[in-house]
Amino acid sequence: MAFDDALVALLRRAERVSVLTGAGVSAESGVPTFRDAQTGLWARFRPEELATPEAFRENPKLVWEWYAWRRELCARVAPNAGHLALAALERRFPTFRLITQNVDGLHQRAGSRAVVELHGNITTTRCFDDGGVVESWEELGEVPPRCPRCGGLLRPGVVWFNESLPPRALEAATEAAQSAEVFFSIGTSALVQPAASLPLLAHEHGAIVVEINPGPTPLSQRADYAIAGRAGDVLPALADLLGAL
Numbered sequence: 001m002a003f004d005d006a007l008v009a010l011l012r013r014a015e016r017v018s019v020l021t022g023a024g025v026s027a028e029s030g031v032p033t034f035r036d037a038q039t040g041l042w043a044r045f046r047p048e049e050l051a052t053p054e055a056f057r058e059n060p061k062l063v064w065e066w067y068a069w070r071r072e073l074c075a076r077v078a079p080n081a082g083h084l085a086l087a088a089l090e091r092r093f094p095t096f097r098l099i100t101q102n103v104d105g106l107h108q109r110a111g112s113r114a115v116v117e118l119h120g121n122i123t124t125t126r127c128f129d130d131g132g133v134v135e136s137w138e139e140l141g142e143v144p145p146r147c148p149r150c151g152g153l154l155r156p157g158v159v160w161f162n163e164s165l166p167p168r169a170l171e172a173a174t175e176a177a178q179s180a181e182v183f184f185s186i187g188t189s190a191l192v193q194p195a196a197s198l199p200l201l202a203h204e205h206g207a208i209v210v211e212i213n214p215g216p217t218p219l220s221q222r223a224d225y226a227i228a229g230r231a232g233d234v235l236p237a238l239a240d241l242l243g244a245l
Helices: 005-013 025-027 053-060 062-074 081-092 104-111 165-177 195-204 231-241
Strands: 016-023 094-099 116-119 119-129 154-158 182-186 208-213 225-228
Touching: 005 119, 016 081, 016 195, 053 062, 062 119, 062 154, 081 094, 081 104, 081 231, 094 165, 116 165, 116 195, 165 195, 182 195, 195 208, 208 231
Parallel strands: 016 094, 016 182, 094 116, 182 208, 208 225
Antiparallel strands: 119 154
């Protein structure tokens, strides 16, 4: 795969690189995108009807079981070549931040360490009442189970519609965008806010913005480089060229 010489030269001397990833990266591992996951028993539900605090209050058992099913889908797949290349690139640059909209934990399973999870992680569990992370609980047959601290219902550790992003994650993502020399937007539609504004914020602060996506997005015309392709094809080739693999 051929890359622009100026981009390669820039990356070879860059010290601060930030990356935003979206559902397209995980889709290459076989993780269905949020809306494509509605099959079988769940085909009659719209995701927007299940992924809200209001839905959980109305029918917590239904929402818990839907997320248990999605968690199982994520557990069955493995990180792909794109995930592995990003983990290798992290070791290549002195300062590297990976901001993800994905909740499946595949970046961490691939070896990435500097990960900012904007939308939480489906493998974690929180208390619906106090918001704290719960590592373990007594199985008493209730669905969902109860918080061992306060007795509140447990919920998946993801960000639902009508909820704010975790303040620390948003702050870390904003700082990573503002300080980057090069900012990659990979496998994302560039439609979901506030994540979609991060490449533009990076650009405003002087970063070169590189988009990697199979098709055009609203970001494509504003990016300095728009590379058409799958993350699993483009990233390993780029990492190899930079001596990261």
